[in-house]
Amino acid sequence: MSEEFDAPQRIAINRVYTRKGDKGTTSLVGGQVVPKASARIASYGEVDELNAFVGAARFTALERQADGPEFVRLARVLRRVQHSLFNLGSILATLPEDVHPRQPRVRQSDVDMLEAEMDRCNGHLEPLRSFVLPGGSRLNTDLHLCRTVCRRVERLLCQLAEHEEVDPLCIAYVNRLSDAFFVWCRWANHLAGSPEELWDPNAADDAIDP
Numbered sequence: 620m621s622e623e624f625d626a627p628q629r630i631a632i633n634r635v636y637t638r639k640g641d642k643g644t645t646s647l648v649g650g651q652v653v654p655k656a657s658a659r660i661a662s663y664g665e666v667d668e669l670n671a672f673v674g675a676a677r678f679t680a681l682e683r684q685a686d687g688p689e690f691v692r693l694a695r696v697l698r699r700v701q702h703s704l705f706n707l708g709s710i711l712a713t714l715p716e717d718v719h720p721r722q723p724r725v726r727q728s729d730v731d732m733l734e735a736e737m738d739r740c741n742g743h744l745e746p747l748r749s750f751v752l753p754g755g756s757r758l759n760t761d762l763h764l765c766r767t768v769c770r771r772v773e774r775l776l777c778q779l780a781e782h783e784e785v786d787p788l789c790i791a792y793v794n795r796l797s798d799a800f801f802v803w804c805r806w807a808n809h810l811a812g813s814p815e816e817l818w819d820p821n822a823a824d825d826a827i828d829p
Contacts, residue, residue: 622675630720631640633680636638638800640712645785650705655708658775658778658779658782659712659779659783661710661775662711662775662776662779663708665768665772665775666704666708666711666772667708668768669768669772670701670705670708671705671760672765672768672796673697673701673765674701676697676758676761676762676764676765677694677697677698677701679757679758680693680694680758683758683811686810686811688742689806690758690810693803693806693807696732696798696803700796703729703792705723706723706725706729707724707789707792707793708722708724709723710722710723710786711785715784721800721828724786725786725788725792726788727788728769729792730791730792732793733798734795734797736802737798737799737802740802740805740806741802743806743809744805744809749818749819750816750817750818751805751815751816751817752816752817752818754812755814755815755816756807757806757815758807758811759804759807759808759813761806762800762803762807763800763804765800766797766801766804768802769793769796769797769800770797773790773794773797776789776790776793777790792796823824
């Protein structure tokens with residue numbers, strides 16, 4: 620879709636509380652009143668949570684910008700992801716029949732960007748011979764948190780799709796994004812010069828010194 624999305628400047632947030640949700644309901648973009656516990660509300664609520672974690676990871680990447688331009692590039696990629704997640708939330712908060720042609724949404728180009736970034740980073744990483752544990756650097760850990768929350772979003776979207784119409788591109792984007800977070804986890808340690816800790820099932824029996 621070559622046409623740009625509508626700009627959000629027409630949105631006015633003058634007061635945070637409205638008291639309209641005190642009875643456990645909220646409104647979709649089309650005006651439909653639905654329970655806050657509904658699968659659709661839960662799905663874009665989790666997208667919002669994921670966006671917060673991505674913001675934290677982006678800030679951590681910017682703290683390392685003095686260590687090289689790749690940290691800055693990663694921060695810029697994460698910034699794009701944050702905007703794409705807001706677009707995803709917009710489309711999830713709208714029933715398919717109410718979607719406006721210029722309403723923000725995820726695009727195939729967003730999926731393509733993630734795949735291109737994964738291919739670029741993976742080209743510098745050694746093949747994995749085992750699963751890895753989160754750790755090695757703060758940025759790695761932040762990105763693993765993003766990965767796990769993203770997988771939760773994906774599960775919720777799949778559950779929603781079992782009962783309501785969901786744009787398949789939404790699920791494809793979240794699926795690819797969770798894969799990208801895994802690659803960026805490894806990439807973060809590579810940039811920091813931190814070794815990856817591989818999963819050792821026998822280490823669960825290691826003695827802990829007092």
